Amino acid sequence: MRKRLSVAGAALLTVLAAVFAFVQPAHAAAGFSVANGRLYDANGTEFVMRGVNHAHTWYPQQTSSFANVKALGANTVRVVLASGDRWAKNSAADVSNVISLCKANRLICVLEVHDTTGYGEQSGAITLDRAVDYWLSIAAALNGQEKYVIVNIGNEPYGNQGYATWATDTSNAIKRLRAGGLAHTIMVDAPNWGQDWSFTMRDNAATVFNADPAKNTVFSIHMYGVFDTAAEITDYLGRFRSAGLPIVVGEFGFNHSDGNPDEDTILSYSQANRIGWLGWSWSGNGGGVEYLDMATNFDPAQLTSWGQRIFNGANGIKATAREASVYSGSTPSPTTPTPTTPPPTTPPPAGGCTASYTIVNQWQGGFQGEVKVTAGSAAVTGWTTKWTFANGQTVTQSWNTALSSSGATYTARNVDYNGRLGAGASTTFGFIGGWNGSNPAPAVTCTAS
Known part of the structure; x- marks a missing residue:
């Protein structure tokens, strides 16, 4: 954008003439x-x-x-x-x-x-x-x-x-x-x-x-x-x-x-x-x-x-x-050998899945939240997380999940592309919410399928 001439009116929205169908490639290790x-x-x-x-x-x-x-x-x-x-x-x-x-x-x-x-x-x-x-x-x-x-x-x-x-x-x-x-x-x-x-x-x-x-x-x-x-x-x-x-x-x-x-x-x-x-x-x-x-x-x-x-x-x-x-550094550096024993951190759960809730950013009256779902020692084909807000917080939009609510209780399920997790693997979903007064992070439960 250096200099723009005015656009002479907006065309009416039209329906796409055809359904697009094509084959996508596998991820290329060389680049994007x-x-x-x-x-x-x-x-x-x-x-x-x-x-x-x-x-x-x-x-x-x-x-x-x-x-x-x-x-x-x-x-x-x-x-x-x-x-x-x-x-x-x-x-x-x-x-x-x-x-x-x-x-x-x-x-x-x-x-x-x-x-x-x-x-x-x-x-x-x-x-x-x-x-x-x-x-x-x-x-x-x-x-x-x-x-x-x-x-x-x-x-x-x-x-x-x-x-x-x-x-x-x-x-x-x-x-x-x-x-x-x-x-x-x-x-x-x-x-x-x-x-x-x-x-x-x-x-x-x-x-x-x-x-x-x-x-x-x-x-x-x-x-x-x-x-x-x-x-x-x-x-x-x-x-x-x-x-x-x-x-x-x-x-x-x-x-x-x-x-x-x-x-x-x-x-x-x-x-x-x-x-x-x-x-x-x-x-x-x-x-x-x-x-x-x-x-x-x-x-x-x-x-x-x-x-x-x-x-x-x-x-x-x-x-x-x-x-x-x-x-x-999500993949090991070629100059750093892959560890042969696990680091001294909390091991993944023995089965099922766990979830953690993080407030990524917060401003007056609003916030962005993120939930991380982690599979246990066995792979899962789907997951459901649930939490209850204690202070009247509400969610206005979400992504990477199918979200529903009943009062203060929210239930978030996987969508088609992020339900399958290998043992110990994780995925995240996020949302934008509103708050008034205080905005503590609730406890989150996770159920695997």
Whole structure:
């Protein structure tokens, strides 16, 4: 997002013409992969992006931004790069340095070429094919970084004209990248300045996904003025979820020259449905949208109201971000031998399952809770947890579970994808709740099946 032209009206929502059917790959150990509409890191752990966009190509001296957004809780940064067609080219050496900054700060790098923005409507914008030329020219900086880097082919690759070829052009770009040896997860942006009011990406997403020989493509919608109601947001994202296609909100703001997006619904729906998002943008905006800066003059001590909302608000980064497991040591380091005897900690239960309740984050009148379910010494095929609030707390939304309540007692059961646990294995589910007075953690019981 550099400058956007107003979108001329919103198209009526239409029913998808076909049911999407495709085969998903197994998790790729080399890097990120996609399966069943979800993104997984190289350890096979689901990864949900929670981060911001950073305009590196226009502010290359602001290298401290990576550490600053990490310190505020982000797990991902989408980095603006240039191919040299509209802005000065970011060299392979510069991209290598960006990747090293991401890795040093335990961030996942989403790298995007901005020169494609508004092609067909914006003077000087380049084609996706030309963007692929750039990616292949810096392949040396990318290869071997599949665990840490996602390649976003081109930012907002069409304006509001000439976008009918989006599916063909995007498919061909993916094929060229694969033929050129890039094994990374690929992210593709929608046309219509990223907002897809024509539903071109939505209705052709399965075709594009299947064009990727690796079946390792993620779709990115940008939500500004077109997405100014909860219904528009939940319908658009929900159709991708129902189709089993991976979707992220690659950009969004709290306001824009083309309308007032419903950022609260973007955040709450994404959290409830494990959809990644990347807010626009850390700092340095111009062209009349300076209000989208999250930090004044790149200073993390001077967060704007938008920055406070993104980082510290309900369903924001601090409340919901989880670091990628490739950084958190969820698999043994190759330099550390696997222990031959168990550590002196509490052993897993002998059978059935146990559950623990954690308050992840709390604010006035609201909180985010998480329950961890752990199988005992034998595998389980399903589980049910139960707890009773003592102080009138209520749950307003949940994810990764089928939740019901009777008065103050809540019952949470597994859903189809997280009921089977191996002996000693764990899974988690979460929820957003309300409280008044005090918010003690209740005792939780677990029953296995």
